[in-house]
Amino acid sequence: MNAPLLLSLVLLHNCVVGHEVYDWDVLLTATKKSDIIPIGKLNCVDSLDDLMNYTVHIAWEQFKTEFDRHYSDTKEYAERMDAFCRSFLRVREHNKAYEAGQVTFKTGINEFSDWLPKERENICGGHVPVNLSNHSGARFRKIAAPPPKSIDWRTKGAVTPIRKQGSCGSCWAFASAAAVEGHAYIHNDRLEV
Structure with missing residues (x-):
């Protein structure tokens, strides 16, 4: 095990872990902080390895510039950066799945990437289910050939x-x-x- 990782694990234990008990396999195979600390334990950025931490910071600066973001105080700044970090990681993971053919669409960073969960809930609420059983008068014309299995209109x-x-x-x-x-x-x- 390299010295910087060992030092960070010791400091991590003294500062954050305290008296929590971990499975030995987790401790013996850890190669980065996020192997030990679930993202919910610390803020998102603190759970990243050095390269991803750097990447998220560059993306954060670009996001703030592109979407003209300014925050009222350090508390809001930290909350928004944490929300952005989580969004950024979610987009990366989803797009890796897209590249592997596991999902059919890509996602991206947009003006909602620093929104807090409560803000998303406010805008996504209000869904009213439709009862289609009252609509029995639909008519469809017959087609001569069977339709294709799928059509991707995006492409x-x-x-x-x-x-x-x-x-x-x-x-x-x-x-x-x-x-x-x-x-x-x-x-x-x-x-x-």
């Missing part, structure tokens, strides 16, 4: 980028507009309605 240009909706409760309007644009593309080869 064909029929899907527009996500738009900033704010928190006015108009998500239904944005979804409707995107559906109409996609329909227009499928039938007219252009997104404009």
